[in-house]
Amino acid sequence: MDWVTFLSRSIDALAWPITVVIVALVFRRPILELLPLLRHVRFRDMELQFGKELASARKETEELEFQRGVTFDPVPRFQKAVELATAHPPAAIMEAWKIVEDELRQLAVRTGQEIDPRDPSTVFTSMRREGRIGPGAGSLFNRLRRLRNEAAHSINIDIGEGQALEYVDLAETMAAFISNLGKKRSARPKDKS
Template identity: 35%
Template sequence: MDALTFISELIKAVAWPVTAIALVVLLRKPIVELIPLLRRLKYKELELEFAQEVSELKAEVEAIAKEKGEEAPSIASTSSNLLNLVAFSTRAAILEAWLEVETAAVTVASSFWGQSPNDTFRNMPKLGEYLLQCKVIDEKQLAVFNKLRQLRNKAAHAQDLDLSENDARSYVQLASDLAKHIREA
């Protein structure tokens, strides 16, 4: 092996590691700025996405309450059974919280037709829009209703979803407050 072949092989072996180190050094500041935003990165960023959506939804609900002059929902008003369930299984707590919203919505929607709650309304894809038409919820609450449904679907269908208890508690709180509003309308 001559000197030129040796240098060529050495450059081939070292090229990718040196490039990776150079990128880390050059992008050190932006990477450090992004670290606080990351909580946990899972398969296809599903977990991070769920946490961000729950936070955004919580902020939206607080803004709506502030706009209406009401006090923001508190965790004390949330069903203690659902909050206890969070410690055992965040996914189960989310699914049960959604069932509470769905049951309240189906009960109220059925009452307009003088029927007992049944699967006809439960399987109705536009249940939220129907509640809006009946003036049970307003447009902002409809957006919350639909977002809660989407988040519930993500929790139900994700294979490896490991949510934090705080995110699950926030979801449970939002769902319980919406269910309470629907029942009282």
């Protein structure tokens, strides 16, 4: 092979990769602005939708009936999850979900329900079936559980600190909701108008 043929084949082989790199460099800012809008990313058999799921969970939290002017006792045990979010975001998600499960165990005790020690979410599911929990709370609970499972079992997922903190916040809202289930509420004062 002479040098002209070698040069020609090298240019032929490198033309597309070089073009892609140049386009990526020229349009890097618009590309970076579009990345958060991705609905999902496929990598082999895994489909990642973590960011989209978080956004949907946030929207469900805002729409829930228990968010409309009702205050709940906070669940103060989330500080460890917040601290973990910086160093290891998936661990923060696991810690936050563990607190939600602890609240489910306490709910089972308060309401006298049997509980599967391996899956305390059965308490929530049975209350949902009985109509004691609305569809919004049920949807948020299921979404948080799916996100936790994705964080726990997906090795190719990249969860950032912001996403972990948002998950912790949503889990804290869910834990407060669960914490207040089965508790007696005082009657609201009647309007004297």
